[in-house]
Amino acid sequence: xxxxxxxxxxxxxxxxxxxxxxxxxxxxxxxxxxxxxxxxxxxxxxxxxxxxxxxxxxxxxxxxxxxxxxxxxxxxxxxxxxxxxxxxxxxxxxxxxxxxxxxxxxxxxxxxxxxxxxxxxxxxxxxxxxxxxxxxxxxxxxxxxxxxxxxxxxxxxxxxxxxxxxxxxxxxxxxxxxxxxxxxxxxxxxxxxxxxxxxxxxxxxxxxxxxxxxxxxxxxxxxxxxxxxxxxxxxxxxxxxxxxxxxxxxxxxxxxxxxxxxxxxxxxxxxxxxxxxxxxxxxxxxxxxxxxxxxxxxxxxxxxxxxxxxxxxxxxxxxxxxxxxxxxxx
Numbered sequence: 414x415x416x417x418x419x420x421x422x423x424x425x426x427x428x429x430x431x432x433x434x435x436x437x438x439x440x441x442x443x444x445x446x447x448x449x450x451x452x453x454x455x456x457x458x459x460x461x462x463x464x465x466x467x468x469x470x471x472x473x474x475x476x477x478x479x480x481x482x483x484x485x486x487x488x489x490x491x492x493x494x495x496x497x498x499x500x501x502x503x504x505x506x507x508x509x510x511x512x513x514x515x516x517x518x519x520x521x522x523x524x525x526x527x528x529x530x531x532x533x534x535x536x537x538x539x540x541x542x543x544x545x546x547x548x549x550x551x552x553x554x555x556x557x558x559x560x561x562x563x564x565x566x567x568x569x570x571x572x573x574x575x576x577x578x579x580x581x582x583x584x585x586x587x588x589x590x591x592x593x594x595x596x597x598x599x600x601x602x603x604x605x606x607x608x609x610x611x612x613x614x615x616x617x618x619x620x621x622x623x624x625x626x627x628x629x630x631x632x633x634x635x636x637x638x639x640x641x642x643x644x645x646x647x648x649x650x651x652x653x654x655x656x657x658x659x660x661x662x663x664x665x666x667x668x669x670x671x672x673x674x675x676x677x678x679x680x681x682x683x684x685x686x687x688x689x690x691x692x693x694x695x696x697x698x699x700x701x702x703x704x705x706x707x708x709x710x711x712x713x714x715x716x717x718x719x720x721x722x723x724x725x726x727x728x729x730x731x732x733x734x735x736x737x738x739x740x741x742x743x
Contacts, residue, residue, distance in 0.1 A: 439687035442725030444610020454640035468650040475591040484617035492521040502541035510546040546578040551720040553683035569598025583608030594620030677737040705736040
């Protein structure tokens, strides 16, 4: 199993202490206040709720969506589905990016390669499947929607797929291509976990043409999304007031984090929810912050960098500032 952010118990076991600030995930620390699910949600088998699909299509601006148990479920299933439908494929995954994509495409007989974002144009012609995380996790790199749609058309012309992971796309809605999932060959993944701060729901959505969604639904099997998750998500997806206030708060806090890092000599980029920078002394920085009970995400391999999310309190902001000040003094 690959290593991910959010493994705070491992940090506590290694470094000790209980009063930790977890910046490792990029999840909104001020998440949606989930309403209590109805008794029916607990007692009935969770049949698909069309109210959830309608609320999601309205929020994401998509013509059709399939609810899944987090985008991770789709990331694991799509390589298998492609192999069943069309056999082994030439798969290009933009890199560096969320490691689960390459991990699972490499497990089903596909010919996998990872290509830097600035070389993706040249990779399209030699690919049957192209996977792009937009905005990228961890670097925050983005690809213009027009460019993505051009790639999708080129791939679809020969039966290919463009998979666009928009798990962090809520804070950049104009970059989304979810509204175009009626187009052949385009598959879009959306997550309720990041912007809404509801990672524990394990709920996401896949947008694509109806036949592909039906095949994916069949592969994933019945009752994929729990009843409580469906009810909570309907409330969150419909709450326009909360969404607008959260966009403003995240924009403000994201700018504050970027300025804080810049004040301490760190040139970071990313999204309002997280910031990333290449760090030659990434391991040392990671350990320094951990000794201050601040858990950041270390990328030790090709990305070779640090990613930080947002804290959830003013006292946490002050602790981060103090740790950064001490890092500069080393």
